[in-house]
Amino acid sequence: MAEVAIVASAFGAQAIWRDGHAAWSVSARRAGAQAFEVRRELMHDADAQPEALHALGTALAREGLWRVWSTPDSLYTEDGALDEAALCAAVAAGRALGARFVKLQLGGFAGEACAARLASLLEELGARTGEAGDGPRVVVENGQLEQGGKLAQFVGLFTALREAGAAAVIGMTFDIGNWQWPGEPPLLAAAALAPHVEYIHCKAVAGEGARRFAAAPGDDDTLCRAALALLPTHVPRGIEFPFDPACVAAEAAHYVEWLAAA
Known part of the structure; x- marks a missing residue:
């Protein structure tokens, strides 16, 4: 059985804005989740300060939940440079x-990994790089935009890191649904990137073109199950689709159980 995280947005963006992340930790724990993903874009600036984050982490830990810190910032800038400020801020948070x-997010990586600098900076920050470091583990996620959402970028990144002897410095969050926005085949991506995947976001996608949106996988959904079969079975899986607001508790418990066993 895989560990399951509930991404805060699954409870509804407006609910998180209104109540704060900690208010929903009890719901996550009662649903059977082991982790809770905190979203920077759903926080007021005051709530993202170190003391407030420490208090939030303590509250989540009291519920027995380990934490994921998610930021919309990118590891690489639009012109392909390593965004050291964004990385430092993310690790500190x-x-x-x-x-x-x-x-x-991956951002504008376009073939030059800056592998040596990335590895040395993560070491300076005390982030966990492979077996070394006692801090958080940095993972990059495939996004919904062309920049930072193409399979070739991720293959190029991990190839460059491996060739520089720094293959283990970061891992990947594999979002099953996000590949569909830039038109990439999720199963091809899963087969290619599985060795680097350390956390999985699970969601189905409804709609077409720019009108796509995240949705809960249906009983007849084969894509999520097929992707999960190609990805590491021991890594945590995150619920990143909205629960029905009319039956949040029941849906949360159902999908935690479903995803743990899928």
Whole structure:
């Protein structure tokens, strides 16, 4: 059985804005989740300060939940440079929260990994790189935009890191649904990137073109199950689709159980 995280947005963006992340930790724990993903884009600036993040992490830990810190910031800038400021800020926030993972978007990586600098900076920050370091583990996620959402970028990144002897410095969050926005085949991506995947976002996608949106996998959904079969079975899986607001508790418990066993 895989560990399951509930992404805060699954409870509804407006609910998180209104109540704060900690208010929904009891719901996550009662649903049977082992982890809770905190979203920077659903926080007021005051709530993202170190003391507030430490307090939030303590509250989540009291519920028995380990933490993921998610930021919409990118590891690489639009022109392909390593965004050191964004990386430093993300790791600092994750450390304050007591997070296991710190998740960023990939951004504009275009063939030059800056592998040596990335490895040395993560070491300076005390982030966990492979077996070394006691801080949070940095993972990059495939996004919904062309930039940071193409399979070739991720293959190029991990190839460059391996060739520089720094293959283990970061891992990947594999979002099953996000590949569909830039038109990439999720199963091809899963087969290619499985060795680097350390956390999985699970969601189905409804709609077409720019009108796509995240949805709960149906009983007849074969894509999520097929992707999960290609990805590591021991890594945590995150619920990143909205629960029905009319039956949040029941849906949360159902999908935690479903995803743990899928």
